[in-house]
Amino acid sequence: MARISFQEELDELELELRTEGELVLRSLRGAVEAVCSQDLELADEVIAFDDDVDAQYFEVEQGVELLLARQTPVASDLRLVLALLKDNLHLERMGDLCVTIAKLTKLTKGLPPDEVLLEGFKEMGERAEQMIRVALRSLQERDRVAAESLLELDELIDRANRRVVNRLLEIGHDLERREWGLRMILVSRCLERIGDHAVDVGEQTAYLVTGEFREFTDASR
Amino acid sequence: MSASLKGGLFRLALLFSLGVGFLILGTLLVDVFKDGLPYLDRTLLTNPPSVDPKIAGARPAIIATLYIGGLLLLFTVPIGVFTAIYLEEYADKTRWYNRLLEINIQNLAAVPSIVYGILGLAFLVRGIGLGRVLLAGAMILTLLVLPTVIIASREALRAVPDSIRQGAYALGATQWQVVSRQVLPAAIPGIATGSILALSRAIGETAPLIMIGAVTYVAFDPTILGPFTALPIQIYQFVRLPQDEFKLLAAASIIVLLGILLTLNAFAIWIRNRYRRSW
């Protein structure tokens, strides 16, 4: 096989992206745990930890730039590099969303929580985690079917999100819990957005495999 | 033995070979010039031969040699060049008869000149009844050097890179146009050099001319269709005469012959340099 160093560079870049994925998962677990346990120290850790995610993001971005400049990839190599570039962005955004969750947790210090909602977040967090894992695995294995399955998983998060909103409407009349509730809508939104980014990563995988870019879902729905 | 020692010995051997060649040539030339230079005068050039060495000259021989040279050029160059063009540019080299032709030309170049003499005697002098005339001599010498001219012309044509031909064809030139406008002009230096060298050789040939009946004593200016002699024969004749002075006259005639040959060779070099192109 020719272009050995090129292939090695590509493989290494993918590995860096997966590493970034692991870092994001760590952020997510930390953020959800912080919300559910109202753990402010953990929240601070999550915020500080985002620096690692950003550093990794920068690594991958640089790697892509160098690869494009020096190796002029074409066809499937080009699609892979472009997919890595976009996935890099999605992962970094996911990391930022985890930081937002952590910051919201800090803002709601001292406010009384709602158990049902916290249960909901726990569930959404698990879903999101699962989605990130599926997205990363589908990329690694170039599995288009697995990538497309993310759509269904996203539907589950969306439903969970709707349940959270409904619950908040229920408790809305309770003035004490209202402030907490409003902040928590944003947390829910962040988790839902993380799910969307995972779907986008799946779309990139499908593009990589098929050569066609198709949005899995129409945003207007 | 070290590499540099070997190198040194090799150089020495080369210089030795060079030296031997030069030495022999030099000795001959010095000897000829020593004897002949005093006798190189107008008398030699303008007088016909005579039994009296004081007024003997080589004029008829010189004229005949010049005539032969001219006719040779006239005959060999067109025939030789066109044959070479046919063989190189037009002939299908895979055909058996063309390969046969090629082999035969190589062989003909090696045939001893006396054989051409016999050929000339049989076919030209007697066969078609031309007689023992200058024209017959020129024709025989033509046959003698033709193979050399053909071979030299072929080499010159081959030396023209094929990319030139391809480029010309690609522009829409016909085969004739490619040959006449690109290949031939580029091959002129090689062809000219080959032709003149062949000519030089022919001028020095004695045996065939004697075979077809060049006479040794000609006192009148020769004509193309008349009896003749040539400079090499004249030299031979001078040497055979008893008086010592004739030997010196022979030396002088040799100088004349050498002069003619050197002029021709210089001309060849001039043509080559003038038309030289670097690929």
Add this chain to the structure above:
Amino acid sequence: MADEQLTTIEPMSLADIAQEQSDKSFTNREAVFEVKDLAVDYSGAIAIREVSLDVYKNSVTAFIGPSGCGKSTFIRCFNRMNDLVPGAHIHGDVLYHGKDLYAADVDPVEVRRRIGMVFQKPNPFPKSIYDNVAFGPRVLRLRGSLDERVEKGLRQAALWDEVKNRLKESALGLSGGQQQRLCIARCLAVEPDVILMDEPASALDPISTTRIEDLMHDLKREYTIVIVTHNMQQAARVADMTAFFSVDVAPDGNKRTGILVEYDRTSKIFTTPADKRTEDYVTGRFG
């Protein structure tokens, strides 16, 4: 490019945009060459077989592929240069504007006037620059001012400014890149319809290569260009359509013949090639 003038840019109507898009697709352009089931053998040894494709007007079409895949043999079919190779036989059809190029009543000289060729190694004639460019018009006895033809050819080849004051000097004194442009000028002087280029820049330095590529871009407005190149990036840069050839090896490993693997828009070949062999070749994994 000092002669360019600024023109006001008018907004394009939707119809214009659609036209431009469809122009880019080429397939509804006129086909200058239609090749149907072409095969070439040299005294029985098949060099290339089963080739069918169309070459479109005012486009640059590139033939790429590993060495030995027959692309040079193929391009020489378009101007009947294979006629000059003893033992070469052409099977199948090459239609030029609908007419069979190899019909018995077709004159190869006329073919080569319309379909010119530039070779890999620049091959200027050992004559003056002027005589080089004038050679074609002279042998073809073209009417009109020879001086004008020479100047026009040299201008179109972007060489005029560099040589206009030394037209009588030997062409061999030019640099490699200039010599190649001279060969292009020589070709253009007979006003061909098509220009074939067999690896035109492979013997040149990068700057000369870029100039030749820019030239191709200009020339395709008036001519149809077909190039053979072993430099994939060059094909990616200059060609509108790209044909990928490969070598088909017989099971016993002995007979190697060239075949056409894929022919499509260059953009497609280099982003989503249909055939895996094409993919392997353009990504450099093989070949």
